[in-house]
Amino acid sequence: MRDFLIAIYEKFLRSVAQIPSNTVTTWRNDVFPLSLWLLLAISILTAILFYFFYNRLYSSYNSFGSWFRTFLLNGFITGIVAFIITYSAFSKAFKPVLTLSLWYAVINLLYGLLLFFVLSLIFKWFSTNGRKTPF
Amino acid sequence: MSSKNNLFIFGIGGTGTRVVKSLIMLLSAGVKINAEKVVPILIDPHETSDEYRKVKMMLEQYEKNFQHAKTTGSSFFSTEILPLGKLHSETVNDTEKIDNSFGLNFSKYAKNTFEEFIGYNKDMANQDQALVSMFFSEKDRKSEMAVGFRGNPSMGSVILNKLEDSEEFKFFKRVFNTGDKIFLVSSIFGGTGASGFPLLLKNLQNAGDNIQKAVKGAVSVMPYFKLNENNDSFIDSNSFITKTKAALSFYENQLKGIDELYYIADSQLAMHNNDEKTQENAAHLVEMMAAMGIVNFTDLPKGYDTNVASTQRDANFHECSVEVDNKELSLYNLDEETLRIIHKPVIRFLFLTYIYNNLGRKADSQPWFKETLGNEHEDSFKKGNGDFEPLVKFLIDYNAWLRELGVKERKFLPFNVDTDMNEWIVDHGKIVKKSFATKFFNQRLSDDKINGILNQEAKNTKIDQKGFDKLLELMDRATDSIYTKYFKI
Incomplete structure (x- = not known):
């Protein structure tokens, strides 16, 4: 798990900014795991709501436009949630990790988009109205 | 044969x-x-x-x-x-x-003329x-x-x-x-x-x-x-x-x-x-x-x-004879036997007409539309040409006929399509009432609900090849489902 988190988050963060050495433990123990779980939870919940709730209530929700808006929304939510997690973790000394936190939010946004896309490809097969969404 | x-x-x-x-x-x-x-x-x-x-x-x-x-x-x-x-x-x-x-x-x-037909001319004897x-x-x-x-x-x-x-x-x-x-x-x-x-x-x-x-x-x-x-x-x-x-x-x-x-x-x-x-x-x-x-x-x-x-x-x-001597009659004023025979067909045909003429025009993103028609038949469906032409022409005549039935006394007005879809069948008492619960659980009939039924039924069609035949089979199944769920007597 730890290696997985390092692979998907830390390596990416290190490639765009310097992680202060005194914060590495907090990132690894607090920020990454919570972000990942929330990323999964939010994306799954959004996909479920999209495919099995809104699509059942409103057939027009299965348009590509609706899917794309939900896709972006999911990305932004996961990004914002990641930023809030870092802020909570480093609230006493947030300024040194601000840039890093923003990059971290962007990474989560991208992962959110990717995950929602993958979940869409799975969930659509089980949705009556959304089985052709996004394509 | x-x-x-x-x-x-x-x-x-x-x-x-x-x-x-x-x-x-x-x-x-x-x-x-x-x-x-x-x-x-x-x-x-x-x-x-x-x-x-x-x-x-x-x-x-x-x-x-x-x-x-x-x-x-x-x-x-x-x-x-x-x-x-x-x-x-x-x-x-x-x-x-x-x-x-x-x-x-x-x-x-x-x-x-009639006289030419009977040979009434100068050759005909005077008597x-x-x-x-x-x-x-x-x-x-x-x-x-x-x-x-x-x-x-x-x-x-x-x-x-x-x-x-x-x-x-x-x-x-x-x-x-x-x-x-x-x-x-x-x-x-x-x-x-x-x-x-x-x-x-x-x-x-x-x-x-x-x-x-x-x-x-x-x-x-x-x-x-x-x-x-x-x-x-x-x-x-x-x-x-x-x-x-x-x-x-x-x-x-x-x-x-x-x-x-x-x-x-x-x-x-x-x-x-x-x-x-x-x-x-x-x-x-x-x-x-x-x-x-x-x-x-x-x-x-x-x-x-x-x-x-x-x-x-x-x-x-x-x-x-009819049950009541009204100037306007609904389906339910017809005798029991007639009602039994025509109730289901005419309601199903009403929804076939609605789906084809209204709902289908804006249903491009619907799975039923993609699976039944696809890009190759979309144009013919919307323009009503090719295989779709006889049905489109027929629906025009059918609707005109239905409208005409309600023009002259004694008027026959089985449907009122100017109201909410759930109340289209005049005098049909058993309708799903409007409430927060029925709205939340999407129980009332609506475009969304019909699309849902079509999407569901599209999975059950037996004809594989996209086109008019597949659409007709789908309409048959979907309108049957709509009737059974909402208007059955």
Whole structure:
């Protein structure tokens, strides 16, 4: 798990900014795991709501436009949630990790988009109205 | 293939044509008739009338739709209606074939004016001319045959007597099989129908053993409309009742050979424009109920002694009534038997029309649309051409017919599509009420719900190839589901 988190988050963060050495433990123990779980939870919940709730209530929700808006929304939510997690973790000394936190939010946004896309490809097969969404 | 149990329907005159039209509409919606094939034969000298041409065109569209319905097993257009000329028989050679028209080609037999037809000219002996003049006024004698007999049965009886010499009637005699049934539709108060009915019956009694013995039914439509005053017109609707009485007294003693005779009339007389050339009368409930008489005739579980001519059998008489004497009637004001037969088909056809004309136009993103039509058929579907054309044209005529039923008294208003979809069926009590819960759980009928049903049913269609047949199968399933969930009685 730890290696997985390092692979998907830390390596990416290190490639765009310097992680202060005194914060590495907090990132690894607090920020990454919570972000990942929330990323999964939010994306799954959004996909479920999209495919099995809104699509059942409103057939027009299965348009590509609706899917794309939900896709972006999911990305932004996961990004914002990641930023809030870092802020909570480093609230006493947030300024040194601000840039890093923003990059971290962007990474989560991208992962959110990717995950929602993958979940869409799975969930659509089980949705009556959304089985052709996004394509 | 056996052509047993065909039903030959002679639609005589304008009313005959209109009743046949109502029957086509009911059959298109999926009303079942107990006959393998229905063969309408329109006998109307007024071949140029819009109504006559429209009905002939509708029958042609129906025939095309039937071919698709046969492939898909759809309940819409499920009864085969075909022109007489397409009936095959071992006794008919290729050289004896007639054209594939649904009507008797009257213009071939009754050209120009009535006096030309009867040979009233200088070669006719003076005494004969005087005799003819006693029966027919100069106005009648000089009238063009192409617009019918203008409410004058005496003219009609002269011309229609030639019916048995027509190619179509000879062909009919050859293709008629033992077990086939005959139904005659006519009005009793006009010209063509009033004269044509007894004459045709007489011709049928002389048309061969199997036709003589065949089970025969007829509907005689009594006055249900009147015409406004028009001095230029040959037709005076004030004489309708008198003519009806005269014809009825004739029928009482002279009409033999009908096993089941249906009478229908309406005391709420609709007012029509007195224009004999166009005769643009709106469709009427009486015509629809007369068409239901044909359905009833094929459904009667009686055994007839078909070893003897129908003239030797006792006739049965039927009348039609409605539950209430209202000027406007809903589906639920019809008699129980009629309601049972037409309730489901007409509601399903209403939703077929709605889905095709409204919902389908904006359903590009729906799985049912993609899986049934795809990009390759989207254009044809939306423009209503190619395979989709017969259905689109038919739906236009069907909707016009349905609208017309609600125009003239006694109005038949089964649907009110200006309201919420759940309340479209007038007087249908059991509707899902509007509330937060029904909205939240999406229980009421809506475009979203219909799309959902279509998407669900699209998974169950058996036809693989995208296109019209797949769409028809889907519509059949989806409208059945809508009916069962929301409007079943």
